[in-house]
Amino acid sequence: MAEFAFTIDAVSGGARTGVLATPxxxxxxxxxxxxxxxxxxxxxxxxxxxxxxxxxxxxxxxxLMLRPGPDRLARLGGLHSLMxxxxxxxxxxxxxxxxxxxxxxxxxxxxxEFRSHLDGSRRLLxxxxxxxxxAESIGADIVMQLDECVALPAARDVVARAMELSIRWARRCKxxxxxxxRQALFGIVQGGLEPDLRQxxxxxxxxxxxxxxxxGGLAVGEGFAAMCDTLDATTPHLPTERPRYLMGVGKPxxxxxxxxxxxxxxxxxxxxxxxxHGQAWTWDGxxxxxxxxxxxxxxxxxxDSDCPASCSYAKAYLHHLFKAxxxxxxxxxxxxxxxxxxxxxxxxxxxxAHGDFASLRADLAARWxxxxxxxSDPPGSAAD
RNA sequence: GGUGGGGUGGCCGAGCGGCUAAAGGCAGCAGACUGUAAAUCUGCCCUCCUCAGGAGUACGUAGGUUCGAAUCCUACCCCCACCA
Numbered sequence: 001m002a003e004f005a006f007t008i009d010a011v012s013g014g015a016r017t018g019v020l021a022t023p024x025x026x027x028x029x030x031x032x033x034x035x036x037x038x039x040x041x042x043x044x045x046x047x048x049x050x051x052x053x054x055x056x057x058x059x060x061x062x063x064l065m066l067r068p069g070p071d072r073l074a075r076l077g078g079l080h081s082l083m084x085x086x087x088x089x090x091x092x093x094x095x096x097x098x099x100x101x102x103x104x105x106x107x108x109x110x111x112x113e114f115r116s117h118l119d120g121s122r123r124l125l126x127x128x129x130x131x132x133x134x135a136e137s138i139g140a141d142i143v144m145q146l147d148e149c150v151a152l153p154a155a156r157d158v159v160a161r162a163m164e165l166s167i168r169w170a171r172r173c174k175x176x177x178x179x180x181x182r183q184a185l186f187g188i189v190q191g192g193l194e195p196d197l198r199q200x201x202x203x204x205x206x207x208x209x210x211x212x213x214x215x216g217g218l219a220v221g222e223g224f225a226a227m228c229d230t231l232d233a234t235t236p237h238l239p240t241e242r243p244r245y246l247m248g249v250g251k252p253x254x255x256x257x258x259x260x261x262x263x264x265x266x267x268x269x270x271x272x273x274x275x276x277h278g279q280a281w282t283w284d285g286x287x288x289x290x291x292x293x294x295x296x297x298x299x300x301x302x303x304d305s306d307c308p309a310s311c312s313y314a315k316a317y318l319h320h321l322f323k324a325x326x327x328x329x330x331x332x333x334x335x336x337x338x339x340x341x342x343x344x345x346x347x348x349x350x351x352x353a354h355g356d357f358a359s360l361r362a363d364l365a366a367r368w369x370x371x372x373x374x375x376s377d378p379p380g381s382a383a384d
Numbered sequence: 385g386g387u388g389g390g391g392u393g394g395c396c397g398a399g400c401g402g403c404u405a406a407a408g409g410c411a412g413c414a415g416a417c418u419g420u421a422a423a424u425c426u427g428c429c430c431u432c433c434u435c436a437g438g439a440g441u442a443c444g445u446a447g448g449u450u451c452g453a454a455u456c457c458u459a460c461c462c463c464c465a466c467c468a
Binding site for chain 2: 035043116144227246247248
């Protein structure tokens with residue numbers, strides 16, 4: 001645990017910037033973790049992920065448990081050397097799949113029984129097995145507790161039951177994890193949009209004691225304003241001196257507002273998934289490179305970036321690649337998006353460090369909110 | 385020249401008297417994607433209008449049969465295959 005010292009270098013309002021030290025390297029916070037569910041940040045080489053500026057990536061217990069399987073993964077020496085990523089890896093516990101694979105699982109006090117989405121076979125994931133797979137087979141640096149993630153909107157009693165189960169599982173994860181110097185264990189706050197449940201969840205986890213605290217169960221259908229409100233009701237109950245991780249978030253605007261509320265770590269499939277689907281995130285908001293308007297646009301996505309996908313390839317070329325169904329399109333846009341997210345986080349860190357966070361926040365929020373509003377207006381209402 | 389097959393919306397291609405503005409695919413135009421069952425999914429896609437509705441044109445061309453035709457008949461124009 002001493003290896004996971006969290007140093008806060010500067011604070012600006014609720015936002016803070018610092019470093020989470022790990023045995024495999026420093027994580028500069030606020031941090032964005034590209035998602036590498038199945039042991040790959042989709043469409044990117046490990047070298048590209050590193051070059052894009054990522055300090056840490058996320059991998060997934062459920063998917064790696066199915067393939068290549070925990071025993072084989074252990075024999076192969078764990079995920080780091082296998083995928084040649086020697087920085088820290090955080091693994092999700094399978095809790096998200098409780099929600100996303102709701103039709104394929106049965107929940108009991110003991111754990112979650114999944115019917116594999118690959119072959120239908122039954123797989124039991126308990127707090128104990130989840131921790132073992134994460135810590136031993138995958139060799140994750142940051143292990144997440146098993147939790148129950150609930151889709152919103154949901155009735156209060158549903159959310160409350162999931163939160164209470166998650167706390168009991170948190171205790172079992174903590175016990176199973178034991179004492180480890182070179183790996184950390186994070187608890188996950190649940191409680192839907194109910195401030196009192198969020199507070200109770202946070203308090204219970206703090207009483208158990210974790211190396212970091214995640215906020216789960218957000219960005220699951222509640223909307224931007226409700227997410228912000230829930231963060232307002234949650235982060236104040238988490239220890240200042242431990243890293244705070246908002247799971248699964250999000251769009252740059254979501255991250256911006258969460259950072260303002262004291263969140264230190266993020267992960268999201270959006271940069272890679274959207275990239276594969278033709279959407280580029282930029283300082284001006286999202287662009288759909290499949291749109292005809294880019295067919296003859298010879299400008300790059302971001303001339304000021306040092307990422308080749310961002311600064312040297314013309315939008316017209318990216319447009320063509322997507323139209324032609326060429327693999328390079330998703331590859332380049334995934335790279336651009338991951339690099340953009342990292343550049344965005346770097347800018348947040350610098351602004352917090354220099355005391356400019358408030359003005360950066362106002363600037364970006366105004367820009368992206370206006371952009372989001374324009375996008376939601378009926379076509380033709382905004383003159384180009 | 386003969387025989388047979390065929391000409392359907394940008395393209396391919398179903399349909400073979402009414403339920404057809406015409407299946408499906410492709411192309412095209414947009415949208416969505418938040419701890420990845422997603423290189424995926426969803427709309428729109430003849431024209432016009434007071435667009436969850438209405439009107440007008442449409443299935444090679446010109447006629448005809450019929451209450452009603454992309455679907456049946458006649459002629460013509462093209463295309464393909466085989467035979468001369």
